[in-house]
Amino acid sequence: MKVTALGGCGAMGRATSRELAENDTVDELLIADADLDAATEFADELREDEYTGEITTERVDVTDHEALVATIEDGEVVANALPYAFNVDVMEACLEAGCHYLDLGGLYHKTQDQLELDAEFDEAGLTAVLGIGASPGLTNVATARGAQQLDSVEEIHIRTGAKGGGEGFAYSAKTILDELTMEPIVYEDGEFQTLDPLSGRETYEMPDPVGEVEGFHSIHSELATMPYAFEGVETVDFRVAFSPDLVNICDVLIGLNLTSEETVEFKGVETTPREFLDWHLDRQPKPGAVEEWKSFRVDVHGTEDGESAHYRYTVVVESRLEDWGLKATAVWTGVPMGVAAAAVGRGEALETGAKPPEEVLDPEAFIAELRKRDIAIEGQRIQP
Incomplete structure (x- = not known):
């Protein structure tokens, strides 16, 4: 192959x-x-x-x-x-x-x-x-495994968090900015709802060594598929927890309107604040391969043998520094x-x-x- x-x-x-x-x-x-x-x-x-x-x-x-x-x-x-x-x-x-x-x-x-x-x-x-x-990916597979245990699926709640990882943007700055600035989608009571960026802040517990983190709603692909993939599901939501420093940076960028897509002219050149920001951030050095733990928690609620049931799936993944040199x-x-x-x-x-x-x-x-x-x-x- x-x-x-x-x-x-x-x-x-x-x-x-x-x-x-x-x-x-x-x-x-x-x-x-x-x-x-x-x-x-x-x-x-x-x-x-x-x-x-x-x-x-x-x-x-x-x-x-x-x-x-x-x-x-x-x-x-x-x-x-x-x-x-x-x-x-x-x-x-x-x-x-x-x-x-x-x-x-x-x-x-x-x-x-x-x-x-x-x-x-x-x-x-x-x-x-x-x-x-x-996420999406492992979260979807874990949800499917939970659904296999149930006679019917009613609610799906996805949470992610991390510990360590260094400073700055862990991957594509453009993608992270999109996650933080685009309007999140949730599925509640059988209907899609559009929320404000960085809304729904919630403190939740992830497996050790990640521990307690603060997450918020974010635009994510799970919401585009799970409401259709799992018949009868009434609620699907997703929260992500980035480092507080990164969230603060993005709060400032949003507050200064530097994520705006509106066209402006500067010294005879037409561009948008966001276009310049993407260009600039893409040229910044990325964090090296440092110790880090990434985690998710997926809670699948439904019925099993006629009674309410709840299955939880978690994972913690550590950097592979010695053999792969990757966080x-x-x-x-x-x-x-x-x-x-x-x-x-x-x-x-x-x-x-x-x-x-x-x-x-x-x-x-x-x-x-x-x-x-x-x-x-x-x-x-x-x-x-």
């Missing part, structure tokens, strides 16, 4: 590439990136670890449709670790090239656009897994996509089409594979 890792030497893509390089069912890994020098240097690192599969590199411009198709068409699977703005473009290339597709999520609105390609992927006999990182953010985001890409390539997807993880991956089997990689999703029945 040949898998193409798009953006495979980026912050999240490195974990996906390492997972794929270690997988015995992947005969060839193509690391395709806009920065060929970085991809080549990373491929050399992987070869030094004596992985058995072939590792190749190629420069790719995902905005060039024909070139992208030519890059991926001799492979079976594309694992897309690029910023979510390119998701639909890559999916369209996969349809033309005849490749299965996976990504790390689309922040709700982009995911909705991607779901419109469901019929085309189904007709082509291909599977597109929409959002198989940590937990990359590990718990990139590894699941690598595991899923190999599974889809082996023909283990439950369905064809463009679908979320809760519909296309076997949760029990997937959780078992993750455990082999020290990503242990623990479940328990919460007594009333």
Whole structure:
């Protein structure tokens, strides 16, 4: 099996590439990136670890449709670790090239656009897994596992948190700003509601060593799929807890109107404050590989044998500094996509089409594979 890792030497893509390089069912890994020098240097690192599969590199411009198709068409699977703005473009290339597709999520609105390609992927006999990182991804699989224990699902509550990780933006500054500034969506009493950014602040407890964190509503892909995937569910909500320092920075940026999309003219050049901010932040150094713990908690409520029941699933993922040189953010985001890409390539997807993880991956089997990689999703029945 040949898998193409798009953006495979980026912050999240490195974990996906390492997972794929270690997988015995992947005969060839193509690391395709806009920065060929970085991809080549990373491929050399992987070869030094004596992985058995072939590792190749190629420069790719995902905005060039024909070139992208030519890059991926001799492979079976594309694992897309690029910023979510390119998701639909890559999916369209996969349809033309005849490749299965996976990504790390689309922040709700982009995911909705991607779901419109469901019929085309189904007709082509291909599977597109929409959002198989940590959240969305692991959270979806954990929710599906909880739903398997219940006769009916009524409520789903998703919480994430972290400890450590250094200063600044842990991954794409643009994506994080979108998460913090776009209007969140929640599903309550069977209806979608739009809320204010950074609203719904709540203190909650995560597994050790993360502990107590403060989270808030954020725009996320789980809300684009779970209300439809789990029949009868009445409530789905999501809260994320970033570091207080990062939230304070974003509060200031929002207060100064630097996240505005309104066009302004400065010294004869038309731009927007947000466009300049994205450009500037993208050029700032990213935090190095430091100790970090990432965690989520998923609570699934419903009925079992005619009575109310509540299942909780949690995970804590630690940085892999000694062997991979990657912090937990990359590990718990990139590894699941690598595991899923190999599974889809082996023909283990439950369905064809463009679908979320809760519909296309076997949760029990997937959780078992993750455990082999020290990503242990623990479940328990919460007594009333």
